[in-house]
Amino acid sequence: MPDAAVAARSSETTHSASTQVDVAVVGAGFAGLYLLHKLRKTGFSAVAIEEANDVGGTWYWNRYPGARCDIQTIDYSYTFDPELEKAWQWSEKYATQPEILRYLGFVADRYDLRRDIRFGEKVTGATWDQAAERWQLATDKGATISCRYYIMATGCLSAPKPPEIDGVKNFKGDIYFTGRWPHGEVKLAGKRIAVIGTGSSGIQSIPLLAEQASQLTVFQRTPNFALPAHNGPPPADRRALLEGDRAAYREQARWSLAGVPYPQQTAVSWQLTDAERRERFEQAWAAGDLIHILTQLWADQGVDVDGNNLLSDLIREKIREAVKDPATAEALSPHDHPFGAKRPCLDTNYYATYNRPNVTLVNLRQEPITQITATGITTDKRHFDVDVIVFATGFDAMTGAIKAVHPITGRDGQSINDVWANGPQTYLGLTVAGFPNLFLITGPGSPSVLSNMAVSIEQHVDWVVDRLAALREAGFTTMEATEAAQAGWARHMADCATMTLHRLANTWYTGANVPGKAQGVMPYTGGVGPYRSICNEVVGRGMLGFKLSGPGVAAQCNDGEVVRLQPDVRIVLGMLEQMNLPQIESLGAFGARDFLTEFNKGRPMGRPVGEVGSGALQGADGPLPYRLYRPATPGPHPIVVYFHGGGWVLGDEQSDDPFCRDLCRRSGMIVVSVGYRHAPEHRFPAAAEDGYAATRWIAEHAADLGGKQGPLLVAGWSAGANIAAVTCQLARDRGGPPIAGQLLVCPVTDCRFDRQSYADNAVGYFLTRALMFWFWDLYCSPADRTDPRASPLRGELKNLPPAFVATCEFDPLRDEGIAYAEAMAAAGVPVEQLQARGHIHSSLVMVDVVVTGVSARVKMAEALRGFAGLPKKLDAESASPIEVNAAAG
Numbered sequence: 001m002p003d004a005a006v007a008a009r010s011s012e013t014t015h016s017a018s019t020q021v022d023v024a025v026v027g028a029g030f031a032g033l034y035l036l037h038k039l040r041k042t043g044f045s046a047v048a049i050e051e052a053n054d055v056g057g058t059w060y061w062n063r064y065p066g067a068r069c070d071i072q073t074i075d076y077s078y079t080f081d082p083e084l085e086k087a088w089q090w091s092e093k094y095a096t097q098p099e100i101l102r103y104l105g106f107v108a109d110r111y112d113l114r115r116d117i118r119f120g121e122k123v124t125g126a127t128w129d130q131a132a133e134r135w136q137l138a139t140d141k142g143a144t145i146s147c148r149y150y151i152m153a154t155g156c157l158s159a160p161k162p163p164e165i166d167g168v169k170n171f172k173g174d175i176y177f178t179g180r181w182p183h184g185e186v187k188l189a190g191k192r193i194a195v196i197g198t199g200s201s202g203i204q205s206i207p208l209l210a211e212q213a214s215q216l217t218v219f220q221r222t223p224n225f226a227l228p229a230h231n232g233p234p235p236a237d238r239r240a241l242l243e244g245d246r247a248a249y250r251e252q253a254r255w256s257l258a259g260v261p262y263p264q265q266t267a268v269s270w271q272l273t274d275a276e277r278r279e280r281f282e283q284a285w286a287a288g289d290l291i292h293i294l295t296q297l298w299a300d301q302g303v304d305v306d307g308n309n310l311l312s313d314l315i316r317e318k319i320r321e322a323v324k325d326p327a328t329a330e331a332l333s334p335h336d337h338p339f340g341a342k343r344p345c346l347d348t349n350y351y352a353t354y355n356r357p358n359v360t361l362v363n364l365r366q367e368p369i370t371q372i373t374a375t376g377i378t379t380d381k382r383h384f385d386v387d388v389i390v391f392a393t394g395f396d397a398m399t400g401a402i403k404a405v406h407p408i409t410g411r412d413g414q415s416i417n418d419v420w421a422n423g424p425q426t427y428l429g430l431t432v433a434g435f436p437n438l439f440l441i442t443g444p445g446s447p448s449v450l451s452n453m454a455v456s457i458e459q460h461v462d463w464v465v466d467r468l469a470a471l472r473e474a475g476f477t478t479m480e481a482t483e484a485a486q487a488g489w490a491r492h493m494a495d496c497a498t499m500t501l502h503r504l505a506n507t508w509y510t511g512a513n514v515p516g517k518a519q520g521v522m523p524y525t526g527g528v529g530p531y532r533s534i535c536n537e538v539v540g541r542g543m544l545g546f547k548l549s550g551p552g553v554a555a556q557c558n559d560g561e562v563v564r565l566q567p568d569v570r571i572v573l574g575m576l577e578q579m580n581l582p583q584i585e586s587l588g589a590f591g592a593r594d595f596l597t598e599f600n601k602g603r604p605m606g607r608p609v610g611e612v613g614s615g616a617l618q619g620a621d622g623p624l625p626y627r628l629y630r631p632a633t634p635g636p637h638p639i640v641v642y643f644h645g646g647g648w649v650l651g652d653e654q655s656d657d658p659f660c661r662d663l664c665r666r667s668g669m670i671v672v673s674v675g676y677r678h679a680p681e682h683r684f685p686a687a688a689e690d691g692y693a694a695t696r697w698i699a700e701h702a703a704d705l706g707g708k709q710g711p712l713l714v715a716g717w718s719a720g721a722n723i724a725a726v727t728c729q730l731a732r733d734r735g736g737p738p739i740a741g742q743l744l745v746c747p748v749t750d751c752r753f754d755r756q757s758y759a760d761n762a763v764g765y766f767l768t769r770a771l772m773f774w775f776w777d778l779y780c781s782p783a784d785r786t787d788p789r790a791s792p793l794r795g796e797l798k799n800l801p802p803a804f805v806a807t808c809e810f811d812p813l814r815d816e817g818i819a820y821a822e823a824m825a826a827a828g829v830p831v832e833q834l835q836a837r838g839h840i841h842s843s844l845v846m847v848d849v850v851v852t853g854v855s856a857r858v859k860m861a862e863a864l865r866g867f868a869g870l871p872k873k874l875d876a877e878s879a880s881p882i883e884v885n886a887a888a889g
Ligand code: N01
Pocket: 068, 069, 070, 071, 157, 163, 164, 165, 178, 196, 197, 198, 199, 200, 201, 202, 203, 204, 219, 220, 221, 222, 343, 364, 392, 393, 394, 395, 449, 508, 513
């Protein structure tokens, strides 16, 4: 059958007024088609209800001029059947809408799916019947459908958003919506056309509309980043990769960040020279590939404002090169959002279109539309007579098609609209507590629109249908997410979102494009591969977070949160597990030091500071090395004496280099990292006495070091925080030096191992209980351990400098850190506590690896500034309060 004929045929299936099926699916787009196929193959009876008159979903409706996919088509394809892959060849790198629609028609025919699709029919209501444990659906054709499982394959961008402009009804010319473009011929030649909206739909259609129009006026509210698609045949390099090993290519896509097989970038922007960055950028620009430019330039482009700005600047430069009129170029240049935080676009001649004499850009930020009249569009400055208005104004994304299309009433009569009144609540973006047996394909809370939809759809369909088959096998008939699992997912979603820059933009990802819609990042930002592993983990842990029930079987519920770690910490631990590292304590002290030196070579270099120097200072029993980090700002600066971690056995003055740089940059202070003596060569109290002696020496030499005279600050991590705490006690008891404040990060404070955190976090979070035992054994004999110089919690705590104590949830040392903070507070010391949820012992010092530690690092630096009497210096990143803050005293 010729391809063109395939999509043109609609279903001739007839259906009775009342249907009983195992599964009802709404939608016959990419997701609905694969669902039908897979359900059938798995032995479920299924029906799909589709409002349109044919298959295609989004590709049925979005047929405006220039509509194409913007993920390379070889990636934007089904992969579930290798035979299907062989049977279809794409003609272009980015296929046009008609070709994609033909493809979906081809798939429908190949698997004979149309016979189970009810076209031109809409569900008007769906109600959970608790007694029957079935969903009862009503349709606009007066039919009813009873199904055990109800699956929304309604797409994320399928409910067009009203234009929210007064007077649309008065317009006497033609009105078109890109998302509901007519199927018949649209005559535009020689007409005066207005386009409202410059998202992907506007940017794709504007160049083609300009070719036909006598005059095209583009009404732009927010400029968007677009890069050239460089369309043509599928690129040889990508095809070669695919055809070289199709299975491996597809598998790599499934475990990638965005659903397209690109490697993970590790180099961060400041590790690259200007020339290197430009070279990477020019390559990306030439590649014409959104996923390439979004993921392949430098690792911090999507998570760090500075790293992102470097890229945004380069794109704005391209816009200035392409657009001749500087004022128009400036108006087209986005400044209000980081690149990637709002969906960027792929274009063909978009910017150059503004060089045409028949194209005008109206900047609605300077002259907002006041109304649409019979003859055209009026702004607060002028009126434009037009014949045609094209609304490219977007969609009520992600929730629109689920919430607005028909009422969904779950258990106990609750409606999904009420449950989602403050934003969508889901477990895994797939299910909703209170709505048994309801599934959302690529729903809010899943990677969906931040990924290659084809990959995400297949993953969801496979997961859902495999679960239904497993339920059937076990005799269960209902499956419902628990409230606890759903709340945990919301927390994990929020944690993921704080890692990205999406929170800094008002977009349809966050609901900001629809007036009155609840705001929050709706798609899952943690990446396709991590998400897949979480879905698998839910299954592996006995359907964690789901209640399962059925006649004749005992109900089952393994309640809990699937991810309690911060998302990047989870990834780091996963990588460490894969590396199968030896147990540090098994290497002996010297072996462990060599191992750590090697291990640290792979860590990202710290950010530049004004100056890094080194020297020797006087310790308790001879010279000790130090490393000094000086801010780029003019001095003299207050000095922070820093003690590194490593259990009194490992590490040196350089081993916490990235953290020291970070403290220096954020606090604006000199950080002097001290190389104190280590066990087992120098056991207790060598390290403690060195810490105190070093602090005295630094106080005496503050001016020589370029620092400010006056009280010092002390800081440390882990065993280094133990030394910092001890130093404060010794300085109080031995007549100085004056210390203005102490920053203790995951401190060792006591020799007791029976606190709950030692049991909860004994293994699995890098610092283990066994490793702590080993450190203690090497450092300090049991008889000495209660000495306050080893266990500062056992010392006198009155009159200590004010403290900031940071502890991490999944750290054996958590509870002794909290105990020390509480004991100091009880003794009248001003203490601020930060209990970092979802973090492990080393999270907070893993600068640029554990991005979710940023807000904690900001707070620590602010605390140091506060101790030194400096004003606050909050930066943009601190707007991400991921930690639980508990002020104690
Ligand atoms: O919609 P959008 P879209 N007055 O929301 C403006 C996918 N897609 O259909 O940004 C004036 O992005 C609005 O302005 P602002 C893709 O994921 C993919 O273009 O809200 N202007 C914005 O400029 C994409 O992101 C392809 O200030 C108003 C525009 O209208 C998503 O679909 C192709 C307005 C809407 O942009 C949505 O894209 C097309 C008003 N009252 C779409 N209301 C592919 O290539 C809205 N705007 C695969």
